[in-house]
Amino acid sequence: MYRSFLSRRYLTARLINLIGIGGVFVAVGALVLIVSIMSGFLEESRRAVRGSLADLLVLPRHESGNPASAEPLLEAIRADGRVAGSAAELVWAGQISQPGRQFQRVYSSPIAGGATLVQLVGIDVPDEFSASELLPALSGERPLSYPVADPLDPFAPPRDYAPRGRPKASVVVGEELLRSLDLAPHDEIQITTGVPDPATGDFKPNNRTFVIAGSFRSGENETDLSRIYLDRRELADFLGGTLEFSQVLIKLEDYERDGLALRDDLRQDLAHKGLIADVDEVRTWEELKRNLLGAISNERVLMMIMLSLVLLVAGFTIFAILSMMVTEKRRDIGILCALGATPTGVLELFVRIALWDSVIGSFFGACLGTWAALRLDAIERWLSRVLGVEIFDRQVYLFDHIPTIVEPLFVLAFVVSAILVAVLFSVLPAWRASRLDPVQALRYE
Amino acid sequence: MESPRPTLLSAPAPLAAASAVPPVLRARGIQRAFQISDRSLEILHGIDLELRPGELVALVGASGAGKSTLLHVLGLLDRPTHGSVEIEGVDGWSEPVAQRALLRNRTIGFVFQFYHLLPELDALENALLPAMIAESAWSYRGKKREYVERARGILERFGLSHRLEHRPGQLSGGEKQRVALARALLLDPKILLADEPTGNLDRANGEAVLKLLFEEQKRRGLAMILVTHDERLAERCQRILVMEDGRIRAERVGTAS
Numbered sequence: 060m061y062r063s064f065l066s067r068r069y070l071t072a073r074l075i076n077l078i079g080i081g082g083v084f085v086a087v088g089a090l091v092l093i094v095s096i097m098s099g100f101l102e103e104s105r106r107a108v109r110g111s112l113a114d115l116l117v118l119p120r121h122e123s124g125n126p127a128s129a130e131p132l133l134e135a136i137r138a139d140g141r142v143a144g145s146a147a148e149l150v151w152a153g154q155i156s157q158p159g160r161q162f163q164r165v166y167s168s169p170i171a172g173g174a175t176l177v178q179l180v181g182i183d184v185p186d187e188f189s190a191s192e193l194l195p196a197l198s199g200e201r202p203l204s205y206p207v208a209d210p211l212d213p214f215a216p217p218r219d220y221a222p223r224g225r226p227k228a229s230v231v232v233g234e235e236l237l238r239s240l241d242l243a244p245h246d247e248i249q250i251t252t253g254v255p256d257p258a259t260g261d262f263k264p265n266n267r268t269f270v271i272a273g274s275f276r277s278g279e280n281e282t283d284l285s286r287i288y289l290d291r292r293e294l295a296d297f298l299g300g301t302l303e304f305s306q307v308l309i310k311l312e313d314y315e316r317d318g319l320a321l322r323d324d325l326r327q328d329l330a331h332k333g334l335i336a337d338v339d340e341v342r343t344w345e346e347l348k349r350n351l352l353g354a355i356s357n358e359r360v361l362m363m364i365m366l367s368l369v370l371l372v373a374g375f376t377i378f379a380i381l382s383m384m385v386t387e388k389r390r391d392i393g394i395l396c397a398l399g400a401t402p403t404g405v406l407e408l409f410v411r412i413a414l415w416d417s418v419i420g421s422f423f424g425a426c427l428g429t430w431a432a433l434r435l436d437a438i439e440r441w442l443s444r445v446l447g448v449e450i451f452d453r454q455v456y457l458f459d460h461i462p463t464i465v466e467p468l469f470v471l472a473f474v475v476s477a478i479l480v481a482v483l484f485s486v487l488p489a490w491r492a493s494r495l496d497p498v499q500a501l502r503y504e
Numbered sequence: 505m506e507s508p509r510p511t512l513l514s515a516p517a518p519l520a521a522a523s524a525v526p527p528v529l530r531a532r533g534i535q536r537a538f539q540i541s542d543r544s545l546e547i548l549h550g551i552d553l554e555l556r557p558g559e560l561v562a563l564v565g566a567s568g569a570g571k572s573t574l575l576h577v578l579g580l581l582d583r584p585t586h587g588s589v590e591i592e593g594v595d596g597w598s599e600p601v602a603q604r605a606l607l608r609n610r611t612i613g614f615v616f617q618f619y620h621l622l623p624e625l626d627a628l629e630n631a632l633l634p635a636m637i638a639e640s641a642w643s644y645r646g647k648k649r650e651y652v653e654r655a656r657g658i659l660e661r662f663g664l665s666h667r668l669e670h671r672p673g674q675l676s677g678g679e680k681q682r683v684a685l686a687r688a689l690l691l692d693p694k695i696l697l698a699d700e701p702t703g704n705l706d707r708a709n710g711e712a713v714l715k716l717l718f719e720e721q722k723r724r725g726l727a728m729i730l731v732t733h734d735e736r737l738a739e740r741c742q743r744i745l746v747m748e749d750g751r752i753r754a755e756r757v758g759t760a761s
Binding site: 396 | 576579581582601602605606608609610614616620621622624625633634635636637638639640641643644645687
């Protein structure tokens with residue numbers, strides 16, 4: 060009984076314990092907060108790595124004899140009830156320029172001058188809406204600078220379009236690209252690309268003029284800075300009709316639940332029907348980005364290991380405080396032994412003090428860290444205002460808030476680790492206390 | 505080194521009747537040496553001692569004679585180099601640590617010159633400490649009321665009813681020693697070992713503490729060893745053992761016999 064009673068009494072009576080509690084409090088609070096921020100940033104990175112990738116992708120190798128038309132593939136894929144939507148895309152590369160730009164301007168500043176490499180993505184509008192996030196990108200959570208006239212029909216000519224000569228096909232350009240090139244709807248752009256010649260296998264240059272119908276914003280900087288959407292048939296025609304599609308996007312009802320199973324089933328089914336030559340042609344988005352995702356995951360583990368060193372610092376604080384208490388309480392230890400306490404009991408008494416320090420410190424640390432992570436934006440704004448310094452530059456990170464994710468399992472792990480570390484570091488001073496000669500301890504003044 | 509001849513002590517004539525009662529404490533051939541560098545410094549040179557229930561024995565001698573060391577050995581706090589200490593027939597120093605601690609907790613009460621109260625606990629809590637050590641958290645919870653009543657009763661009898669929630673720092677020397685005595689008596693020990701219990705008190709307070717000590721010893725039939733420098737105090741005991749150079753050189757009968 061005396062172990063729990065005295066450990067609590069020493070805890071409240073000896074103010075030095077506040078330092079131990081404070082050490083664990085700061086360590087756990089900082090860990091929870093920093094790891095929550097890190098998880099938020101890593102999740103953003105993961106989202107950025109995923110980009111506009113669908114849940115599953117079929118990437119047929121056309122040279123291996125797969126059908127040129129996407130229809131059989133789409134038909135087979137849509138037959139599965141787990142599929143929420145699918146769409147064929149034709150992806151190609153090109154360079155855009157604006158007719159009439161001066162050579163000198165292009166030469167001195169290729170991007171501002173309008174000689175920019177872009178990704179051309181040919182889509183079938185209704186299908187694309189079912190399989191990707193294009194519709195919200197056209198509608199825009201935040202108002203777009205140059206919205207298309209009708210998001211449901213993005214390739215309709217811009218309002219009041221008065222073409223010079225023959226009407227041009229419409230394209231939808233990434234918001235950032237549009238802004239960087241100082242372009243606007245109704246502007247005409249010239250796209251130059253290399254078109255494969257099926258007879259010779261060589262690339263032949265080709266160019267075509269399009270009209271800008273409006274912009275989209277996916278929220279991924281790279282996509283918004285380099286992608287141009289246009290009708291798939293238009294792009295196929297621009298490329299000489301040699302290719303109809305280059306990939307099929309598949310959106311699942313529940314990716315977490317069905318992703319891997321559906322991938323395996325599609326591999327088997329499509330290969331059986333002769334629609335793909337190799338099972339590798341059906342992949343999840345995570346498989347496509349395996350290296351980058353692995354790097355992100357490694358980064359998280361490395362950061363957590365490094366940050367865990369903070370717990371060691373808290374452990375050393377506990378060690379120092381307990382060593383001091385053992386010296387200070389030598390006489391008490393002698394008294395307890397005279398009254399019948401065992402060395403094990405004395406050891407347990409001091410370990411319990413460390414346990415209380417760590418339990419209280421880590422509990423309040425976890426609460427503070429969680430609270431701070433959940434209210435980080437408000438805290439950051441308040442701090443920035445008080446200090447007169449912009450702590451988080453929202454322009455640099457391309458998101459308007461500090462991303463945080465509080466993961467309860469991590470919080471629990473930090474609390475448990477802090478308690479374990481504190482107990483571990485308390486064992487040596489507690490063991491010293493238990494080894495004290497009671498007679499010597501009684502003589503100690 | 506020549507082994508000194510143990511001093512054999514038998515009960516003096518006035519206590520002959522009591523000798524029929526088995527001793528509650530029996531020490532045989534107690535030697536205690538301390539290792540200082542490569543030298544062995546012998547403090548106790550083979551002491552035999554028997555203590556029967558209700559016996560009040562004074563241990564006198566000059567400073568450094570080995571009185572406190574002997575008391576610590578008898579109280580199972582300091583392991584002798586040679587010899588045995590039997591408490592109610594159990595050889596305390598042959599027992600495992602936990603059993604020895606239990607024996608000390610249940611059968612021996614200590615009173616020290618410097619009171620040795622825990623400064624973070626109040627008077628009542630200090631008095632309850634032996635019970636807290638004796639019981640697990642679970643069993644203490646069940647018996648707490650009984651222990652508290654017992655401790656409160658002793659402290660009230662000692663005139664401390666108004667000091668129960670006072671910490672040692674708020675008590676006078678005499679009050680502290682009365683709390684220490686209450687603590688020593690809480691579990692009804694068979695043996696009371698008092699090391700200069702009035703050595704740190706003025707005459708009036710010392711006398712008040714002694715009065716309580718002797719009253720409780722008599723009332724409870726305690727076997728008690730009282731270490732003191734004060735010959736007049738020693739005379740008030742039944743037996744007086746005179747220590748010199750780690751040996752009991754003489755034994756006298758006190759007035760209490």
